[in-house]
Amino acid sequence: MTVLVTGAGGAIGSAVVRQLAEEGREVVAHDLTAEALAAAADWAAESIVGDLTSASDLKALRRCFAGESLDAVIAAHGIPGAGALEHMSRKRIDAILAVNAVTIPALLRATLASLAADGGGTFVAIASQAALRGEPDNAVYCASKWAVTGWVSAIAPHLAADGVHVRALCPGRTEGPLLESALEGFAAETGQTVEEYVADILKVIPLGRYARVEETAAAAVYLAETSSARPTILATSGGEVPS
């Protein structure tokens, strides 16, 4: 089984790469820089550096897999986007929407032929629990993630007929740099210290803790399987925002 994982250098992405490799899958790791890919180097069979917002890099990615079969694509890339709308520049708005949302359908279309080959495959977009509800001081990030799950819900029935299953995972707060960055942004907007903000947040998660990256990765790997039916949208949020 060959799986492409984007954002493979991130906390969730590298955990996905590791789990797949430990299960004996051949993993192609993709990220923006070679430095980022170092986190997944020990487990990836191959690494590709590229910018998913670049049309030419997407074409190059398509050529990489031309004539080959892909069993799954797990899109684990993304950037934080916390902040009040009033403080957001258009440039920042565009970056969040481009990286978190626009690259998802673009990535699917670049890999669709390979996913459809040999009986079909699975495309898993790692969105966020922010795709399932509104969050103050996070409107642009929410817009980007809602766009993903809205698109997944609509395209999934169309592509299922071609043997390609499109799904979205909506993780809650998962340990790692993205969460740390988001916490800083939220704390700043509410005028709290990060410690104060974290104390409040843990009270609203029924399980009382953040997700471990291995748990989020396990949910992504579960959705990537084609052996039996899987939900189109799945939240892994410790009960805070169930799907």
Place this chain on the structure above:
Amino acid sequence: MSGSVPTGSRGTTVHAELGVRRVNGPSGPFEQRQSARDDPWVLVLRLDGGGSDPFASGVLEGCGALLEALRDLLAGAGTDRLNVALVVACPEPTDRWTHAAEHGTVAAVRGAMQSLTPELGERARINVFVCRAEGDDAALDAALRFVASPGGGYVAGSTFDLRARP
């Protein structure tokens, strides 16, 4: 619509005056109108459904521009309370990609609104209205009038999806 927007009283003529009925305005995805001071600001995002990447067109160009316009509206409002109607006018989808792009774009606008509703609290009341570009004008008119009516304020943060035929 063409020409200047006539002024008028709140409620009964909001829709017609603001020209949402026929969105044939200037180039670009937006029209932005307010006829009288207390009337809702109506930001109209017209999706064209075309091009090589309808999702990018709708989400990045369209929703991005909508959020920028909303941000600027808030900045200019000072302490005034705003009523904002975000109208997403969608053409009939021509294929699965434009169909999915429409859903992604509408979802993006809804997600932003549902975040901004608690973020802004009493400063602004925002609703989303989704309709077909060449669709049921009476339905959009009725929805805008209802929200602007004395009894319609508590639907803040809700979406009126008017794409389905009755």
